[in-house]
Amino acid sequence: MRNLCMTLTYDGTAYYGFQVQPGGNTIQDHLEDAIRALTGEKVKITGSGRTDAGVHARRQIFNFSTESQIPIERWCIALNSRLPSDIIVIDAVEVSHDFHSRYAAKKKTYRYTVNANQFPDVFNRRLQYHHHAKLDIAAMQEGLRHFIGTYDFTSFASRKSQKDNHVRSVYEAWIEVDRSMCRDHPRDQGVIHIYVSGNGFLQHMVRIIVGTLLEIGEGKRKASDVPNMIAASNRSAAGPTAVSCGLMLWDLEYKKD
Amino acid sequence: MRNLCMTLTYDGTAYYGFQVQPGGNTIQDHLEDAIRALTGEKVKITGSGRTDAGVHARRQIFNFSTESQIPIERWCIALNSRLPSDIIVIDAVEVSHDFHSRYAAKKKTYRYTVNANQFPDVFNRRLQYHHHAKLDIAAMQEGLRHFIGTYDFTSFASRKSQKDNHVRSVYEAWIEVDRSMCRDHPRDQGVIHIYVSGNGFLQHMVRIIVGTLLEIGEGKRKASDVPNMIAASNRSAAGPTAVSCGLMLWDLEYKKD
Numbered sequence: 446m447r448n449l450c451m452t453l454t455y456d457g458t459a460y461y462g463f464q465v466q467p468g469g470n471t472i473q474d475h476l477e478d479a480i481r482a483l484t485g486e487k488v489k490i491t492g493s494g495r496t497d498a499g500v501h502a503r504r505q506i507f508n509f510s511t512e513s514q515i516p517i518e519r520w521c522i523a524l525n526s527r528l529p530s531d532i533i534v535i536d537a538v539e540v541s542h543d544f545h546s547r548y549a550a551k552k553k554t555y556r557y558t559v560n561a562n563q564f565p566d567v568f569n570r571r572l573q574y575h576h577h578a579k580l581d582i583a584a585m586q587e588g589l590r591h592f593i594g595t596y597d598f599t600s601f602a603s604r605k606s607q608k609d610n611h612v613r614s615v616y617e618a619w620i621e622v623d624r625s626m627c628r629d630h631p632r633d634q635g636v637i638h639i640y641v642s643g644n645g646f647l648q649h650m651v652r653i654i655v656g657t658l659l660e661i662g663e664g665k666r667k668a669s670d671v672p673n674m675i676a677a678s679n680r681s682a683a684g685p686t687a688v689s690c691g692l693m694l695w696d697l698e699y700k701k702d
Numbered sequence: 703m704r705n706l707c708m709t710l711t712y713d714g715t716a717y718y719g720f721q722v723q724p725g726g727n728t729i730q731d732h733l734e735d736a737i738r739a740l741t742g743e744k745v746k747i748t749g750s751g752r753t754d755a756g757v758h759a760r761r762q763i764f765n766f767s768t769e770s771q772i773p774i775e776r777w778c779i780a781l782n783s784r785l786p787s788d789i790i791v792i793d794a795v796e797v798s799h800d801f802h803s804r805y806a807a808k809k810k811t812y813r814y815t816v817n818a819n820q821f822p823d824v825f826n827r828r829l830q831y832h833h834h835a836k837l838d839i840a841a842m843q844e845g846l847r848h849f850i851g852t853y854d855f856t857s858f859a860s861r862k863s864q865k866d867n868h869v870r871s872v873y874e875a876w877i878e879v880d881r882s883m884c885r886d887h888p889r890d891q892g893v894i895h896i897y898v899s900g901n902g903f904l905q906h907m908v909r910i911i912v913g914t915l916l917e918i919g920e921g922k923r924k925a926s927d928v929p930n931m932i933a934a935s936n937r938s939a940a941g942p943t944a945v946s947c948g949l950m951l952w953d954l955e956y957k958k959d
Contacts, residue, residue, distance in 0.1 A: 454824050501825070521821070535821050564778070564792050567711050568758070568829060 448544055450508040451520065452536035457501045458571045458690065459531060464495045472496075472532060476507065479527035484513040493546045493697050494553065497649070499689035501572060503556075504696050508546045552616060552698035554642040557655045558691045561634035562626055573636065574691035580634060580662035582622060588661040589618045589639065591671035592654055599678040601654055602647035603686070611678075613650070615643040640695065649686050657684030705801055707765040708777065709793035714758045715828045715947065716788060721752045729753075729789060733764065736784035741770040750803045750954050751810065754906070756946035758829060760813075761953050765803045809873060809955035811899040812908045815948045816916070820889035830893065831948035837891055837919035839879060845918040846875045846896065848928035849911055856935040858911055859904035860943070868935075870907070872900040897952065906943050914941030 455472055457463075463472045473490060480488050490509040496502060515523065520537035528534070560566055560573040561580050595614040602611055618641045627633035639658065641651050657674065660666045666684065674682045712729055714720075720729045730747060737745050747766040753759060772780065777794035785791070817823055817830040818837050852871040859868055875898045884890035896915065898908050914931065917923045923941065931939045 456824050456827075503825075525821070530822070530827055531824055533821055533824050564782075564790055565787070567713050567788055567790050568760075569825075570713075570787055572825060 446510045446512060446542075448508055448510055448540050448542050449517070449520065450506060450538050450540040450544060450546065451524075451534050453502070453505050453507070453532060453534045455502050455505065455533070456531040456571065457496060457499050459529075460498065462496055462498045462500065463492050463502075463505065472502075472505075473507075475528055475532055476524075479524045480509065480511070482527045483523050484511060484515070486511055486513065491546045493550045494645070494694075495648075496694055497652075497689050497692070500692045500694070502694040505694055506546045506550070506697055506699075508540065508544060549700050550645075550697055551700050552642060552644060553646065553694070554617075554640060554696040555646065555651045556693045556695040557639045557641075557651055557687065558693070559637040559639070559655070559659070561637055563630060563632035566626055566636070571690060572693065574688050576659060577632065578663060580637070580659070581664065582620065582634070582637060582662065584664075584668050585637075585639075585658045585662045586620050588658050588666075588668035588671050589620060589641075589654075591668070591675075592618050592641070596675050597678055598647055598650055598675065600674050600680055600683045601650050601657075602680065603649040603653075604680050606648045608647060611647055613643055613645055613647060615641060617642045642696075652687045652689065652692060653680075653683050653685075655687040655691070659687065660684040703767045703769060703799070705765055705767055705797050705799050706774070706777065707763060707795050707797040707801060707803065708781075708791050710759070710762050710764070710789060710791045712759050712762065712790070713788040713828065714753060714756050716786075717755065719753055719755045719757065720749050720759075720762070729759075729762075730764075732785055732789055733781075736781045737766065737768070739784045740780050741768060741772070743768055743770065748803045750807045751902070751951075752905075753951055754909075754946050754949075757949045757951070759951040762951055763803045763807070763954055763956075765797065765801060806957050807902075807954055808957050809899060809901065810903065810951070811874075811897060811953040812903065813950045813952040814896045814898075814908055814912045814944065815950070816894040816896070816912070816944075818891035818894055819883055820887060823883055823893070828947060829950065831945050833916060834889065835920060837894070837916070838921065839877065839891070839894060839919065841921075841925050842894075842896075842915045842919045843877050845915050845923075845925035845928050846877060846898075846911075848925070848932075849875050849898070853932050854935055855904055855907055855932065857931050857937055857940045858907050858914075859937065860906040860910075861937050863905045865904060868904060870900055870902050870904060872898060874899045899953075908949060909944045909946065910937075910940050910942075912944040912948070916944065917941040 490507045493506040565575040599611040622635040624635040747764045750763040822832045856868040879892040881892040
């Protein structure tokens with residue numbers, strides 16, 4: 446048996462998330478179907494983690510065991526020709542038998558994109574949440590800084606979270622503002638990319654952080670209140686969950702063997 | 703009667719081009735329906751020009767006459783709420799009665815995008831033609847320069863063109879290569895943006911220029927042969943028509959009043 450590790454990228458708009466669900470039509474379903482069509486084997490793949498329905502990945506990792514002797518350099522093209530056009534495998538390597546995509550992940554980075562210009566960007570509308578009201582971006586940056594550190598993030602997890610332990614470490618978090626689509630118009634505030642990087646994330650965690658930052662940007666909450674929201678360990682202390690389409694699994698870092 | 707001029711942007715993937723067709727589902731149909739829903743008037747709009755099925759517009763202009771007294775600053779939001787999400791009106795101004803979107807256009811710029819990296823870009827797949835074979839980009843640049851000037855472009859027009867006069871002026875034409883998506887891999891050649899700007903374009907003209915440049919890039923034709931292809935005044939002297947999804951109406955320049 447070989448243990449193969451693959452990198453993929455996907456537009457999550459049409460799918461019910463990464464992980465297999467009773468209703469089907471997940472990224473994992475399509476990958477397992479493509480591997481079965483190619484090798485005849487019914488495999489179960491392991492992803493670095495789940496992404497929710499509608500969430501995208503610039504870079505996601507999965508691994509699986511196979512008896513197939515197909516040379517490693519053929520896998521990307523062979524799988525891509527059996528996958529829908531919004532899921533693309535971009536790298537394939539053979540790894541040691543004990544490699545596990547989830548356990549070996551050291552750091553994950555998500556990016557959430559808020560288009561704060563007057564009009565939606567028609568060519569990126571599936572990848573952005575369009576928010577046309579005035580935002581105080583400096584206050585959002587201040588609020589975001591309070592998430593860096595190791596905390597119990599119960600206030601920032603879905604009430605449906607089934608994890609026993611809600612302690613997670615956020616290593617870095619920053620905002621980049623892209624003004625390339627701005628016209629000379631006061632309602633064009635730029636496209637705001639919010640990056641959050643850490644050792645792992647609870648269900649909806651990045652989207653609740655963003656929903657809270659948007660309320661801070663609107664002046665409904667104070668940036669300096671974030672530590673109290675975290676300390677409350679209560680979902681109702683934080684802001685709403687931002688819509689899924691703005692979220693993208695941006696990057697993954699793995700332990701060196 | 704007021705003459706209103708509007709700027710719009712659209713993702714053309716789902717439409718049968720700009721101009722009304724017997725089968726419906728064109729950009730013009732949706733705009734006229736939205737105006738009728740808003741004002742109750744059955745108007746006929748005039749675009750700066752057609753775009754083919756599947757072609758996009760970063761910036762397109764149309765004008766129409768209306769009895770409506772809706773203030774000019776309300777039009778964008780009012781129409782956008784009645785349009786599909788892939789068609790967005792981004793500016794509205796009242797113009798003089800003799801303004802005509804097509805006659806007053808002085809210069810049009812189209813951009814065609816060829817993704818020459820190993821893999822498609824999943825987030826821009828609707829806006830790019832993916833060409834994974836080796837391309838000689840310097841030869842394509844040399845070939846493109848031969849199109850600048852005033853010529854009879856019959857060789858670069860659809861055989862279905864109904865224009866009497868095929869003489870057009872190409873003012874500028876250039877290539878930009880975006881290597882931001884390239885990995886350290888010999889098959890990643892970058893995303894090639896081909897810009898062509900002129901006083902007007904024949905049906906399929908930019909796509910036939912691009913199809914010819916791709917054959918030059920593949921070594922099937924010589925850049926120095928472009929003048930002969932133009933001089934032949936025969937569609938069969940030029941290369942194939944590149945697929946529509948890579949084409950975008952990029953910009954328009956109007957006569958100053």
